[in-house]
Amino acid sequence: MGSALRGFLHAPLLRAVVWAAVGYLLGAGATVGLAGGSFLDDLPVIVGYAVALLAWILGIGGWEAFVVPWFGGPYRLDEGTGRSRYFRFNTDHKVVGIQYLVTALATLLLAGGLAMLMRLELMHPGFQVFGGPEMYNQVVSLHGSLMIFAVAAVGIVGGFGNYVVPIMIGAEDMAFPRLNAVGYWFVPMGVLAFLSGPLLGGWESGWTAYAPLSDTDGTGQVAAVLGILTLGISSVTGGINLLATVHHMRAPGLDWRRLPVFVWSMVVTAVLNVAFVPFVGTAMVLVALDRVAGTNFFTKDGLPLVYQDLFWIFGHPEVYILILPGFGIVLELLPVFARKTLYGYRWIVGGLLAVMLMSMTVWDHHMYTTGISNARLVPFMTTTELISVPTGLVYLAALGTIWGGRIRLTTPMLFALGFLFNFLIGGLTGVFLADVALDFQMQDTFFVVAHFHYTIMGGMVFALMAGIYYWFPKMSGRMYNEALGKVHFWWMFLAYNATFLPMFWAGVLGMNRRVADYLPYLEPVNEWVSVAAFTLGASFLLPAVHLVYVWARGPEAAMNPWASRTLEWTIPSPPPKENFREAPAIVDFYDYDGAEDVELPLPPRPLPMPGVPVPGGD
């Protein structure tokens, strides 16, 4: 770890921090000088942050990577070696992928800790840990914003989208490696922007930053606006990069009809990011204008519902931005561990594309109770219930894949099956909420909280864990401990369901979300949920310690421990910078019908035996 520490302290990151700090002082100072007021008013914070963000990007390496060559200077970017690469502007997609992944996981632990505080508060009626309802709302807002924008939207997309997709399509890197590198470095600033919220007084409008509260709330709200904008930039550049990569960088012979299904899920996600993040961007800019430029988009003379429209036109596709990559990972894993051909490849791709298109047509189901016209209710109820048809197709294809398979219950497979179990509950309860009459009853209760946690946490986070265990040997060259992995799964799976299943019940009983206190009759279910939540929170500590340890000290992994057929398993672990020495041979990635019956994971360097092939060997 000594070299990691040296890497951390090495010039680029330190320079970026110094430049950002100076940039903030200059920007905010100039604004105060010109417009008056204090350093912590809205406008100085916005201008100071904008300058700081630019200075941060230039300081970390944007100066050498973009500015100097753009003006005809030489391209001299020191990308570092060894561990120091991870603390630098580095254009290797594998480094960028791990940067995203580690940042998202660290943020997951942090925002999960906030959830623990929330459960501590909700354990009993009255006030436990927070001074009052405002502080509870601020913690809820910070938890939600971090989880959605900095964990769920970037964990799989930024992590595995960057690490795995180029290798899966037989490319040496992304189409725009510098854009990729710079896209990552927006993320830590976005997280810092959210975290600076409490220092500025916090914000209470939740991850949705609903106007008019977001127009009138304290300066902490500005931090959320800036955080969302910053992470949005990263999502859009990442989406553009991924689409250009898959379109232009596929290896010879790999046409769209053969693409691995995870790559398809990332393509669909990228389209949604590129098309719909601008809507939340617009909403955030208009909130900022309302706050500092005297406009009335959403307050006074304006219309708060226009904010909700903009937000959910983004927000519902965003839900699929979070879950479709999860489906991609799970569908990628199921054939490997069921030792069986992927069932209905074309139906899956068609289903993903249909979900992508239909996700643009359902946003009003978040707004049934806001007083929108009755004429909008039934059409949106219909589209919302219809979207479960292509989602169901994808789901049934997953079941068809494991049906009659020779299932290997390794840790990644357990998490993939856990995903299927949890997502079924999350998806089916969504059909209930899509119903207007029922939603009038359930809106803003813990039924909704349980529903979206079942899709995002039970779905996306379980898929993320499946992906981490599955690709861990590829990324690190080392093998984790199966027993500890399985303990992690069962601990997390049981604690997860013990936490969130009773939340449906609490919601039906009338437990409101975003309220710090409740009537005493709700105490038993809340006590149970809190205790289960603490158990769930503790389950994350095991993999945190386990995976960090085996990354450094674990036993060597086989090149292809899962006897998998996709391209990332045909190259060494960890892969060399250029990934492939020559154009890879393109095969049917899911054809396991003739595959040998092997126990997984394969040990490193198995002895060649008659009749038992050495997967991935030469």
Place this chain on the structure above:
Amino acid sequence: MSLSGEAVAAGPGHASHGHAHLTQSPEEKAKSYRTGVWLFMFSETMFFVAMIKVRFDLAGTARPAGLDQTFALVATAVLLLSAFTNWLALHRAKERPGEPWLWPVALTWVLGLAFGVLLVREWTALPVGAGDRYGSVFLGSLAFDLLHLAIGLVVFVSILVRGVRRRLDPLGSSLGLAGLYWYFVVLMWLVMYSVLYLV
């Protein structure tokens, strides 16, 4: 590779890649960059789609009395002229290698800057303030337009500096992409002009 079976014969996609080596040729890189800029423009278009939605949701088709139509038309004409000089630069760089293309780029830059100044003057002369619904929409649209204008102007500065230093890429793709983006800036203003002044 005993598990991988037979390699599939290269399909029609193979020919377009040209060769089996994985590193992109300069021509292929230029194509990727073009795709990237198109995707960027698509994404940016969605900002304007959102803004147009806000305009009609908030203010319907109403326009305040006393809007200076002539002035807006002049500003629009200036920007259209910059689209012409932009075309001239692209045309010369591509079709007539001998002729100078730097001064049309410089002219585009100046006209773009002039348009930005006119747009800000337009805002200060508006008969309604920011608190008005139409005023809010106008200011929001102005913010997005000026941002895109600024991006275009910065890119042109880089093209000009590199052109003077004779360090532009041999394929001229940077100039091509900058010019493409400038057309987009012009087009988006024409749309916003129609939405703000003509409906």
